[in-house]
Amino acid sequence: MKKIFILLLVLVLALSLCGTATASDISVKLNGSQLSFDVPPTLDNGRTLVPLRAIFEAIGADVKWDGDTQTVTATKDGTVVALTIGSKTAYKNNGPVELDVPGKIINQRTLVPLRFVGEAFGSNVVWDGNTRTITITSGSGSGSPPSDPPTKSKMKAHFIDVGQGDAILIQFPNGKSMLVDGGPRTAGEKLVSYLKKAGITSIDIVVATHPHEDHIGGLLNVLNNFPVNKVIDSGYPHTSKTYEDYLSLIDQKDISFEIAHAFNSINIDPGVKITILHPGTTMADSNNNSIVLKLQHNQVGFLLTGDAEAEAEKYLMERTDATTLKSDILKVGHHGSRTSTSDAFLKKVSPSTSIIMLGEDNSYGHPHSETITKLVKIGSEVYQTNVNGHIVVFSDGNKVNVFTVSDKPISSDSVVIEGGEVTLQRYVGSIKSDKYHYPSCRYAQSINPENETWFNSKSDAQTAGYVPCGVCKP
Numbered sequence: 001m002k003k004i005f006i007l008l009l010v011l012v013l014a015l016s017l018c019g020t021a022t023a024s025d026i027s028v029k030l031n032g033s034q035l036s037f038d039v040p041p042t043l044d045n046g047r048t049l050v051p052l053r054a055i056f057e058a059i060g061a062d063v064k065w066d067g068d069t070q071t072v073t074a075t076k077d078g079t080v081v082a083l084t085i086g087s088k089t090a091y092k093n094n095g096p097v098e099l100d101v102p103g104k105i106i107n108q109r110t111l112v113p114l115r116f117v118g119e120a121f122g123s124n125v126v127w128d129g130n131t132r133t134i135t136i137t138s139g140s141g142s143g144s145p146p147s148d149p150p151t152k153s154k155m156k157a158h159f160i161d162v163g164q165g166d167a168i169l170i171q172f173p174n175g176k177s178m179l180v181d182g183g184p185r186t187a188g189e190k191l192v193s194y195l196k197k198a199g200i201t202s203i204d205i206v207v208a209t210h211p212h213e214d215h216i217g218g219l220l221n222v223l224n225n226f227p228v229n230k231v232i233d234s235g236y237p238h239t240s241k242t243y244e245d246y247l248s249l250i251d252q253k254d255i256s257f258e259i260a261h262a263f264n265s266i267n268i269d270p271g272v273k274i275t276i277l278h279p280g281t282t283m284a285d286s287n288n289n290s291i292v293l294k295l296q297h298n299q300v301g302f303l304l305t306g307d308a309e310a311e312a313e314k315y316l317m318e319r320t321d322a323t324t325l326k327s328d329i330l331k332v333g334h335h336g337s338r339t340s341t342s343d344a345f346l347k348k349v350s351p352s353t354s355i356i357m358l359g360e361d362n363s364y365g366h367p368h369s370e371t372i373t374k375l376v377k378i379g380s381e382v383y384q385t386n387v388n389g390h391i392v393v394f395s396d397g398n399k400v401n402v403f404t405v406s407d408k409p410i411s412s413d414s415v416v417i418e419g420g421e422v423t424l425q426r427y428v429g430s431i432k433s434d435k436y437h438y439p440s441c442r443y444a445q446s447i448n449p450e451n452e453t454w455f456n457s458k459s460d461a462q463t464a465g466y467v468p469c470g471v472c473k474p
Contacts, residue, residue, distance in 0.1 A: 027133040028114070030058055039109050047101045048134060049111035056112075059121055059136075068453050069464050072103075072112070077197060078392055080403060081120045083112060084464050091463075092120045093403045155272060155297045159331070159383075159391040160194050162187035164359030164366075165214035168304060168331065169198060170295070172269035178205040179222065180293065180304055181215040185242060188221030194390070195226065202227040204268055207260075208246070209291040209306030211238035216246050223249045232266070234279060235259035236289040260291045262319070271397070272297045278312055280319060287334060288312040294324060298397030301327035303349055307334040313345035325349050328400055329393055332356045332375070336367025336384075341374060351380050353393070353402060360386040427455045427474055429466045436461035441472035 026048060028035040035058055042049040052072055056063045061074040061081070070085040082091040085103045089096050097120070103112040114134060118125040124137045158169040162183025170178045177200055183191055195203075203226050208216050211234070220242075222228070231250055250257055262280030265273070278292035290306025303325065308316075313333070316325065330351035333340030335358040354375045358366045367384065375382050381402075383391050388404040429436040430447045436455060437444035455461040458474060468474050 025132055027131070028136070029133060030136045039107070041114070042104075042106060042111055044101045044104065048114045049101070049104060049106075050114045052103065052110040052112045055114060055117050059117065059123070061121065069455065069460065070105075071464070072110075074117075075389075076121050078390075078403065079121055081117070083116075085110060087463065087465055089463065090116060090120075093401075155269075155300075155395045155397075157295075157302060157329070157393045157395070158194075158198065159355050159357060159385060159393070160191060161385040161389045161391075162191055162218060162357075164335065164362045164364075165218070166209070166306070166331075166335075166357045167191050167218060168357075169195065169200070171198070173271050174269045176204045176268050177202075178207065178266070178268060178274075179203050179219075180207045181209055181306070182206075182218030182220075182222050184214045185217030185220065188218040191218045192221050192225045195222070200226065202229070204229050205232060205266065206230070207232045207291055207293065208234065209304075210234045210236060210286045210289055211240065211243040211246075212286055212307065213240060213242045215306070217242050219246055220249060223253060223255070228253070228255050230256040230258060232258045232260050232276075232291070234286075234289050234291050236279070236282070236286050238286060266293075275324070277316055277320060277324070278308065280315065283311055283315075287339075290333075292316065294327070297395045300329075300395040300397055300400055302329045302331070302393075302395075303327035303351070304331045305333040305340070307340070309334055309337070309339040310342045310345075313340070313342050317345060317348055322348055328352050330354045330380070332367075332371065334366075335362075335364070336371045337364070338368040338370045341371050343374060346374055346378060350378065353400065354380045354382050355391055355393075356382065356384045358384060358386050362386075427458065427461050429453050429455065429461060429464075434466055435469045436466040436474060437469040438472045438474050441469055441474075443469060443471060 026041045028041065028050065037051050037054050039051055053063055056074045059076065061076040064073045072083050074081045080093055083103050085105060088099045088102045090099055091097065097116065099113055099116055101113055103110065115125045118136045126135045155173055156171040160167040160169060163186070165183035165187060166181040167183040167187070168180040170180070182188070203222070206219065206222065206228050208219060208231065260276050260279065262276055262278055264276045266276065268274065273296040275294045276291060277294055279289045283289050287307040287309050288311045290308045290312065292306060292308055292312070293304045295302040295304070325348040327349050328351060330349050332354050336356040356367050372382065383402065383404060385391060390404070392403045394401045394403070426439065427436045428439050428444045428447065430451045431453055432451055455464065
């Protein structure tokens with residue numbers, strides 16, 4: 001009996017040692033170079049955990065940390081990885097990935113599972129038990145975001161976060177590219193950097209929807225950094241210094257220049273039909289003279305509206321049929337202003353996904369609540385560059401997938417509409433509880449401020465491991 005007791009005791013001790021333990025003898029190599037960490041790797045149930053920021057940055061990812069939810073979001077070449085400490089479910093490009101062990105905070109350091117991080121960004125991860133070495137070899141992808149390799153039939157539309165402005169890169173199945181607007185002048189370097197990371201070395205067509213600085217300012221950097229075959233312009237005159245510099249640069253570089261006309265086609269890829277829907281007549285201001293493009297990739301439609309407002313929308317409805325305007329993806333006009341996206345126009349387009357391009361805390365109050373209300377009411381999933389960062393839409397011609405830096409689309413889960421007004425609904429929990437509540441709940445109001453953790457949607461709360469309060473029933 002005594003021997004059995006001793007054997008059981010030894011077994012319990014052995015199992016306890018299989019939990020979390022430092023492993024300073026483990027070596028980690030990335031593309032042949034030895035990685036060094038300020039704290040040694042840790043073994044947890046046979047999996048290696050390493051310092052969070054060190055491994056993500058070694059791989060070349062941009063890292064954002066949300067202390068409220070203890071979630072890291074890392075982005076590299078369009079691949080977005082989100083991992084919440086303590087959760088066994090991580091996310092790659094919005095898709096859930098089950099982990100053998102979760103990220104953990106050990107001795108006040110945040111550690112994450114190494115194999116998951118490497119493989120999530122397309123690397124090969126190999127363990128050599130004889131030398132106790134982990135070798136990470138980067139994948140051979142082109143580096144263009146997002147990292148899911150496009151097939152010959154796929155099209156990518158990048159809605160690039162340039163602050164208060166528009167910049168949309170279209171990469172066509174045949175390898176050609178089109179840039180629609182370039183954001184403000186202050187975003188020029190950021191835009192050029194993004195295009196280079198997307199693998200762009202030249203641009204076949206640049207479309208300047210209208211001459212406002214928040215749409216053409218960044219094009220100056222683009223024209224100075226990439227060969228451009230053709231520029232298509234709205235033709236609406238403007239006297240700003242930015243517009244003059246833009247025209248001068250096109251002339252200096254002897255770039256082909258064309259004025260857009262309604263119902264002309266842009267022939268760039270035989271698998272994608274591009275029609276200029278506007279301008280069809282000269283209107284009173286730059287916004288309503290914006291170039292409006294319809295891209296049809298087999299069964300998938302994109303409608304890019306520049307800053308077109310209600311006047312231009314009315315003109316479009318009078319001169320096109322319902323099939324032409326109907327689109328899966330709507331780039332919402334004029335940064336979500338109430339002057340665009342009229343009820344009648346929205347009914348014709350009927351988008352399943354709407355994208356608003358704007359800057360955070362902008363002085364115009366964009367997006368206006370009326371616009372958000374309309375989009376939510378029709379069931380369109382709304383993304384905003386000031387909330388989601390860069391937004392990339394894949395089309396295979398039959399369906400679309402949306403990838404973002406921050407996977408928080410505005411939908412009925414996070415919006416409250418009362419009396420025609422819209423507000424974003426947030427939820428609160430405590431780091432000392434597993435319940436989330438409406439902020440008005442009596443239990444929520446009893447949470448000490450230092451223990452509060454906030455969520456932008458129910459799904460965010462549930463992903464973090466919280467369950468709804470049984471009293472306020474969010």
